Amino acid sequence: MIQPVRYAGGVVHLLDQRRLPAEEAWQACSSVEEVARAIETMAVRGAPAIGIAAAYGVALAAARGDSIAAAIRRLSATRPTAVNLHWALARMESRYRQLQAAGAGPREVAAALEAEARAIQQEDLAMNLRMAEHGAALLPAGARVLTHCNTGALATGGHGTALGVIRTAWQQGRLRHVWVDETRPVLQGARLTAWELQKEGIPHTLIVEGAAAAVMRSGQVDAVLVGADRIAASGDTANKIGTYMLAVLARHHGIPFYVVAPWSTVDAALPSGDAIPIEERDPREVTGYGDVRWAPEGTPAFNPAFDVTPAELITAIVTDRGVLRPPYRDAIAALAVPDEPGPPALGRPAQDLGCW
Numbered sequence: 001m002i003q004p005v006r007y008a009g010g011v012v013h014l015l016d017q018r019r020l021p022a023e024e025a026w027q028a029c030s031s032v033e034e035v036a037r038a039i040e041t042m043a044v045r046g047a048p049a050i051g052i053a054a055a056y057g058v059a060l061a062a063a064r065g066d067s068i069a070a071a072i073r074r075l076s077a078t079r080p081t082a083v084n085l086h087w088a089l090a091r092m093e094s095r096y097r098q099l100q101a102a103g104a105g106p107r108e109v110a111a112a113l114e115a116e117a118r119a120i121q122q123e124d125l126a127m128n129l130r131m132a133e134h135g136a137a138l139l140p141a142g143a144r145v146l147t148h149c150n151t152g153a154l155a156t157g158g159h160g161t162a163l164g165v166i167r168t169a170w171q172q173g174r175l176r177h178v179w180v181d182e183t184r185p186v187l188q189g190a191r192l193t194a195w196e197l198q199k200e201g202i203p204h205t206l207i208v209e210g211a212a213a214a215v216m217r218s219g220q221v222d223a224v225l226v227g228a229d230r231i232a233a234s235g236d237t238a239n240k241i242g243t244y245m246l247a248v249l250a251r252h253h254g255i256p257f258y259v260v261a262p263w264s265t266v267d268a269a270l271p272s273g274d275a276i277p278i279e280e281r282d283p284r285e286v287t288g289y290g291d292v293r294w295a296p297e298g299t300p301a302f303n304p305a306f307d308v309t310p311a312e313l314i315t316a317i318v319t320d321r322g323v324l325r326p327p328y329r330d331a332i333a334a335l336a337v338p339d340e341p342g343p344p345a346l347g348r349p350a351q352d353l354g355c356w
């Protein structure tokens with residue numbers, strides 16, 4: 001099984017997603033700064049995967065005897081939209097506080113934080129497998145689906161969210177075809193989703209975003225499946241830029257639009273999608289790719305990495321706790337576990353945890 005993040009001997013190893021599909025190269029990060037830069041530059045990407053990488057980054061800080069508070073501060077400043085990153089760091093912080101309160105020594109802390117990061121990774125995989133069963137059951141036999149960005153094993157602890165549903169539906173013999181949106185500007189669909197589907201022999205066709213309307217109108221899409229980076233209490237969902245456009249198109253063509261995400265993506269403290277912070281990335285991702293520039297030098301470009309799909313356009317949200325149907329505010333409240341630690345409130349800096 002593809003797992004994009006590994007941890008061994010105090011080093012975080014990342015399958016470098018900037019270099020796929022041309023090469024399967026692993027980047028070794030032996031400092032918190034290297035892990036943070038890998039997240040910022042999208043060597044590792046996808047909401048759950050960056051949470052897992054950051055959790056191992058904290059374990060790495062403990063193994064080196066670095067400040068845990070400084071590590072959490074640096075890692076949480078890498079990408080703002082995917083709540084799983086901040087949720088994972090909050091969980092690592094809480095575990096560290098318990099260890100501090102219990103008077104644990106440095107070796108015990110390092111071992112316990114490594115175990116916590118491994119648990120986050122394993123639990124994510126288990127959640128994906130549960131979601132995949134729930135989601136596949138929603139699809140008609142012989143389904144032709146359209147997906148956006150990369151929500152596969154590469155974006156998670158393994159198997160994937162929306163692509164995990166697709167994978168399971170294929171294994172169950174109920175999937176006929178996948179339309180893969182290329183996903184501008186960094187082409188997670190063309191480079192990563194196509195790579196994962198090709199490896200497993202799942203029939204697929206790559207399209208540019210602009211072709212989605214025509215493909216839907218042609219009657220060849222039975223469902224749209226996407227992932228999520230943050231889901232507000234209202235059900236409004238932030239996901240890769242272009243997702244909102246697909247949801248509008250799906251509604252126009254009467255096609256079900258499903259969001260698939262683990263519960264760690266739900267930010268129940270946020271009343272609506274208006275409060276979700278949207279990452280704005282380097283305009284050079286839009287004016288070219290790598291060293292190739294296709295826009296005239298100096299062309300102004302706007303590069304929001306995510307958009308928010310209003311809840312009313314979402315047919316159902318598939319989580320590991322079950323399939324949520326509108327009204328989402330009630331559905332989310334019903335499945336929330338009382339006193340369960342959630343992600344930190346937006347803008348809250350990591351506190352001084354001391355260091356040794």
Ligand SMILES: CSC[C@H](O)[C@@H](O)C(=O)COP(=O)(O)O
Pocket residue numbers: 045046047048148149150151152155156161162188226227228229239240241305
């Ligand atoms: C399962 S990963 C979260 C999303 O579903 C995915 O589509 C996405 O938006 C990833 O964004 P990225 O910018 O590649 O990290």
